[in-house]
Amino acid sequence: MTHEPPQPADPLSPRDAAAVDAVLARRAGEASPHDDSPEQIRVDAILSLLGTTKVVARPELVDVTLARVQRAAQRPSLRLNIEDEPGLHPEDEDALDALVAAGFDPVRVNSTLRPRAAKMCDIGGMITAVPLRASPDLTERTYSKVASLAMARPAGEQFAPSGGRFRFTDLVTVAAMITIVGAVMWPVMQSVRVQQIKSACGANMATIAAAFTTYAGDYRGSLPVATASLGTGKWWDVGTSRSNSANLFQLPKERYIAIEDLACQGNPRAIKACCVKSNSDWGCIQEVSYSYQLMFGPARPIWSGEASVILTDKSPVVMRAVRGQVIKPLENSANHCGTGQWCLSTDGSAQWATTPQRGEDNIWLPAFLDEIIADARRRGASGVFVPAVTLRGNELPASARDTFVGP
Amino acid sequence: MDHPTDEVLFEKHRRGDLNAFRTLIERHQNDLLRFLFRLVGDQAGAEDVFQESFLQAHLAAHTFDMERRFRPWLYTIAANKARDHLRKKGRRKTLDLSAPIDGGSSSDSGDGSSGSFMDLMEVHVPPPDAGLDRAETSEQVQSVLDSMPYTLREILLLAYFQRLSYVQIADELGIPLGTVKSRLHSAVATFAKRWKATLDREGVSRDDLEADDRP
Numbered sequence: 001m002t003h004e005p006p007q008p009a010d011p012l013s014p015r016d017a018a019a020v021d022a023v024l025a026r027r028a029g030e031a032s033p034h035d036d037s038p039e040q041i042r043v044d045a046i047l048s049l050l051g052t053t054k055v056v057a058r059p060e061l062v063d064v065t066l067a068r069v070q071r072a073a074q075r076p077s078l079r080l081n082i083e084d085e086p087g088l089h090p091e092d093e094d095a096l097d098a099l100v101a102a103g104f105d106p107v108r109v110n111s112t113l114r115p116r117a118a119k120m121c122d123i124g125g126m127i128t129a130v131p132l133r134a135s136p137d138l139t140e141r142t143y144s145k146v147a148s149l150a151m152a153r154p155a156g157e158q159f160a161p162s163g164g165r166f167r168f169t170d171l172v173t174v175a176a177m178i179t180i181v182g183a184v185m186w187p188v189m190q191s192v193r194v195q196q197i198k199s200a201c202g203a204n205m206a207t208i209a210a211a212f213t214t215y216a217g218d219y220r221g222s223l224p225v226a227t228a229s230l231g232t233g234k235w236w237d238v239g240t241s242r243s244n245s246a247n248l249f250q251l252p253k254e255r256y257i258a259i260e261d262l263a264c265q266g267n268p269r270a271i272k273a274c275c276v277k278s279n280s281d282w283g284c285i286q287e288v289s290y291s292y293q294l295m296f297g298p299a300r301p302i303w304s305g306e307a308s309v310i311l312t313d314k315s316p317v318v319m320r321a322v323r324g325q326v327i328k329p330l331e332n333s334a335n336h337c338g339t340g341q342w343c344l345s346t347d348g349s350a351q352w353a354t355t356p357q358r359g360e361d362n363i364w365l366p367a368f369l370d371e372i373i374a375d376a377r378r379r380g381a382s383g384v385f386v387p388a389v390t391l392r393g394n395e396l397p398a399s400a401r402d403t404f405v406g407p
Numbered sequence: 408m409d410h411p412t413d414e415v416l417f418e419k420h421r422r423g424d425l426n427a428f429r430t431l432i433e434r435h436q437n438d439l440l441r442f443l444f445r446l447v448g449d450q451a452g453a454e455d456v457f458q459e460s461f462l463q464a465h466l467a468a469h470t471f472d473m474e475r476r477f478r479p480w481l482y483t484i485a486a487n488k489a490r491d492h493l494r495k496k497g498r499r500k501t502l503d504l505s506a507p508i509d510g511g512s513s514s515d516s517g518d519g520s521s522g523s524f525m526d527l528m529e530v531h532v533p534p535p536d537a538g539l540d541r542a543e544t545s546e547q548v549q550s551v552l553d554s555m556p557y558t559l560r561e562i563l564l565l566a567y568f569q570r571l572s573y574v575q576i577a578d579e580l581g582i583p584l585g586t587v588k589s590r591l592h593s594a595v596a597t598f599a600k601r602w603k604a605t606l607d608r609e610g611v612s613r614d615d616l617e618a619d620d621r622p
Binding site for chain 1: 425428429432433436437440441444445450453454457458461462465466524525526527528530532533534542544545548552563564566567568570571572573588591592593595596597598599600602
């Protein structure tokens, strides 16, 4: 396709040319002679043809245009360019460079620029101060996602059975994958659950501490005691109302705490509801979740007194002793899968301990057994050597400072 | 007590020790979350990006150069994830109605600062224990940050949260050293100017604030 060269325009006659000039000047608002000559009338008529159109603006056109303008105005990326942003005062620029070079320590900036550098640090402090608390399970959620991903097959190795049918080998592969993923994920899931139980027990400790505080306020600093002497029984005889757990049971019985706040999620036999009015103790040792300082000794600890452990996760040593098994003094509570135990002190604080040994004091054992173990350790070649010791259920703490909990 | 570095923990993770990765997550949880909150503007979004960042760190573990530091690398990943998050959300940044609308001229129309240079000594910053409510100040700061272009906000937060040198920032962001300098200058000036405009617009004069600070 070829384009024809533009044809030269036909020249206007001098009178028509003058008429066009006059009409355009008049339309532009300029003063011009208006003589309504035939030439001007004709030019007017011809120009009027250009303005005739049947196009009518739709009423929404204005709204749509306005909306687009507003949207554009609200987009920083369209509205702003870095070049449009303000610059820093030259001395501020120098101060900022010096501050960055000084590792954001204004003291290391030279004295001339130091006030400006300090001001920049103040601004930074304002920006970085965020009154924010992460969701309690954020770490666990993040960790679980990464752990799940770590177990997944690498990308590009998608499982796709050929021909749209499963073959026997595919089924075997799927079964193997399920087994492997299950085997690998189990410890991960178990770890998540242990963390959850640990958090729940930490909350229980806070509730129990509050209950002890109220109880001690009502009983001149004393801690719950149901019976004054052990008699001929054993303090692990739960359900007889002469056990040590009956002492702790005073808290729910006298409505200082709900029975469910004394239940650890890690104890599958823990009871969360019972008629605390008509009972004086848990039904059996398996229902008990926390071990309480034995309160039959010569001197009982008092609340808010000298800090000593008063309550812990359930003692594994007592459970072994009750079953007639050899005890393991360094074993951790079964409440948290042997990872550790909470220890609530008489000052109201709770600590997570990964070993029952607190210096020379083992929280599961009375002082005389602690000494036997310490002696044996001193004599033994290995640092983890523990002699065979046993409990009979009538041992008592040597003093209020001797932590010895049960059942 | 044994306190392995981030890099040692990450190397352990690369060898399959997931517990090392948990320690890294716990160690960086608070700082990184605050950084992301400032970057994306809301806690739910910040927590999403937080998780995405650690997932990406896990996926890209093999690309990490053990000669480098882990923390800047993690923050750069987080900044990129935050950018993706905002883009996916289709939110260039919803401007707070109280935020300055005209980035270039607000100060010219009454905040008293020069149109071309921002003098930081004219900017009032409430002390941390000021009478002005801390949460309110934090919201105002967030509003100003939200109104800033992403590139400026990113470099400002990376600089203040990470305390990196220009060379390190240039290295992490992969941009020229000169650009880092000019961009950070511009970011500080923009923040200061808009912060000043925010205080002025809300009728909080420097004198008022100082009066609030007095016991």
